Amino acid sequence: MDRWYNRSMSLTLDLTCLVAGGPQGAVGVDPADLQAAESAHAAHRKSLLDKRAGGELGFFDLPDQQIDAIRAFADKQHGRFENIVVLGIGGSALGTQALHAALSPALHDRRPRDISRPKLFVIDNVDPVLVGGILRAANPATTLYNVISKSGSTAETMSQFLLVLEALKHTVGDHWQQHVVVTTDGEAGFLRPFAEANGLTTFAVPGNVGGRFSVLSPVGLVPGALMGWELDELLEGAAHGRERCLSEDFRQSPAAMLAATHHLLDTKLGHNVQVLFPYSHKLRLMADWNVQLVAESLGKSRNGQGVGPTPHGALGATDQHSQVQLFAEGPHDKVFTFLRVLNHKDEVVIPAPPAGLEGLSYLGGKTFGQLLDAECRATQLALTEAGRPNCLITLPEVDARSVGELIMWLQIATAFGGELYGVDAFNQPGVEAGKVATYGLMGREGFEAEKARVEGKALSNPSWRIA
Ligand code: PA5
Numbered sequence: 001m002d003r004w005y006n007r008s009m010s011l012t013l014d015l016t017c018l019v020a021g022g023p024q025g026a027v028g029v030d031p032a033d034l035q036a037a038e039s040a041h042a043a044h045r046k047s048l049l050d051k052r053a054g055g056e057l058g059f060f061d062l063p064d065q066q067i068d069a070i071r072a073f074a075d076k077q078h079g080r081f082e083n084i085v086v087l088g089i090g091g092s093a094l095g096t097q098a099l100h101a102a103l104s105p106a107l108h109d110r111r112p113r114d115i116s117r118p119k120l121f122v123i124d125n126v127d128p129v130l131v132g133g134i135l136r137a138a139n140p141a142t143t144l145y146n147v148i149s150k151s152g153s154t155a156e157t158m159s160q161f162l163l164v165l166e167a168l169k170h171t172v173g174d175h176w177q178q179h180v181v182v183t184t185d186g187e188a189g190f191l192r193p194f195a196e197a198n199g200l201t202t203f204a205v206p207g208n209v210g211g212r213f214s215v216l217s218p219v220g221l222v223p224g225a226l227m228g229w230e231l232d233e234l235l236e237g238a239a240h241g242r243e244r245c246l247s248e249d250f251r252q253s254p255a256a257m258l259a260a261t262h263h264l265l266d267t268k269l270g271h272n273v274q275v276l277f278p279y280s281h282k283l284r285l286m287a288d289w290n291v292q293l294v295a296e297s298l299g300k301s302r303n304g305q306g307v308g309p310t311p312h313g314a315l316g317a318t319d320q321h322s323q324v325q326l327f328a329e330g331p332h333d334k335v336f337t338f339l340r341v342l343n344h345k346d347e348v349v350i351p352a353p354p355a356g357l358e359g360l361s362y363l364g365g366k367t368f369g370q371l372l373d374a375e376c377r378a379t380q381l382a383l384t385e386a387g388r389p390n391c392l393i394t395l396p397e398v399d400a401r402s403v404g405e406l407i408m409w410l411q412i413a414t415a416f417g418g419e420l421y422g423v424d425a426f427n428q429p430g431v432e433a434g435k436v437a438t439y440g441l442m443g444r445e446g447f448e449a450e451k452a453r454v455e456g457k458a459l460s461n462p463s464w465r466i467a
Contacts, residue, residue: 013254014392024384037260041250044419058208062216063239074225083138086122087160088148091211093124098285103229140171152189230400237404245412259416278339279316279376282398287313300423317375336390343397344369
């Protein structure tokens with residue numbers, strides 16, 4: 001065990017309600033199947049370690065990176081900007097959004113303007129309402145833009161960058177370079193040469209780290225340093241998670257156990273919808289980040305056959321009043337992973353009710369944390385009694401360490417998932433067709449044939465249209 005960790009600071013995983021014959025009843029992983037998965041663990045682990053040793057899967061090594069340059073850059077910006085605006089999409093946006101929700105104070109961006117505590121906005125779409133809105137909400141003169149694109153060519157991010165460049169030149173003239181920091185691949189794409197030619201500060205996404213595995217690279221760490229998140233703790237937590245998940249002992253590896261049980265529930269029992277269900281406002285966007293991680297990594301064609309789970313997100317207690325009806329009584333196609341937090345820190349006590357509201361006296365004097373925790377346990381119990389397989393990840397609290405560890409668990413579980421499904425978890429060929437069609441429709445040079453092909457394709461037939 002690492003020097004600084006004791007067990008009470010680590011995450012725990014409880015799979016009791018996933019195994020057949022558990023409190024949820026017969027629907028669950030057959031222990032014999034799990035035994036077979038255990039026998040395959042050494043080979044899957046070796047395959048991942050071999051790829052890592054061969055220079056692939058750079059995400060494993062991110063906890064060990066030096067972050068002095070990122071820190072020095074952030075220190076120099078301190079007190080200069082009211083807003084940090086991230087331009088990025090997919091893996092270049094979702095992790096930062098999840099970390100911001102987890103590690104910045106709640107409702108941080110609704111606070112009054114304060115140059116010592118910038119707001120963070122992540123612009124991960126090209127909807128004109130959003131893009132126009134951010135230019136109005138964040139004055140370019142007091143904004144630092146972090147352009148993040150691993151490929152350095154993604155149309156959504158590049159179009160935002162063109163807009164920001166123009167706005168900056170208009171607002172701050174020759175000083176525009178001081179308002180832009182670029183995070184991109186060491187070589188590929190349009191961004192790197194442009195940044196170098198214009199003397200912009202740049203940080204590199206390692207070539208062997210894919211977008212959705214890049215949250216612990218400069219992709220998430222540059223905004224993190226600017227926002228003052230505890231990056232050492234984040235990386236220490238991730239290193240600890242890596243150590244646990246790469247355990248030779250299958251039953252001691254949270255990632256291997258998560259991957260194997262979920263794979264068996266999908267492929268043997270048809271429970272292919274995987275719901276990540278945080279009971280924590282701060283962890284609410286981890287579910288969105290995980291959706292992309294799992295969907296792009298495991299949703300693949302294998303020998304012409306589509307495989308992979310469908311990831312989904314829910315939020316406790318909010319979704320008890322929205323999705324839990326479906327979860328409890330709808331199709332038996334789901335598996336739930338609850339995220340429970342033991343210490344919410346910012347405790348708020350529910351006051352005793354005044355005369356006339358005596359029926360609410362059971363709430364008076366309890367904390368909101370107690371209420372949220374009771375709802376988490378109650379929902380797990382209700383779904384268990386409804387025969388729905390589920391498991392529980394418990395975090396001691398939502399801090400940088402536990403979030404770093406959770407990120408590593410989910411990333412390594414996804415990597416093990418690739419081994420189990422027999423797919424390459426690190427490519428995304430299904431995303432390319434849409435990108436290429438967009439280039440064609442937008443008239444990018446070299447994509448003329450695609451333009452003709454796409455424009456000639458009728459996606460609408462008058463007999464099926466209601467106007
Ligand atoms: O996970 C991925 O690889 C993708 O979701 C990318 O992050 C996304 O397409 C954005 O790509 P880029 O960072 O190259 O702009």
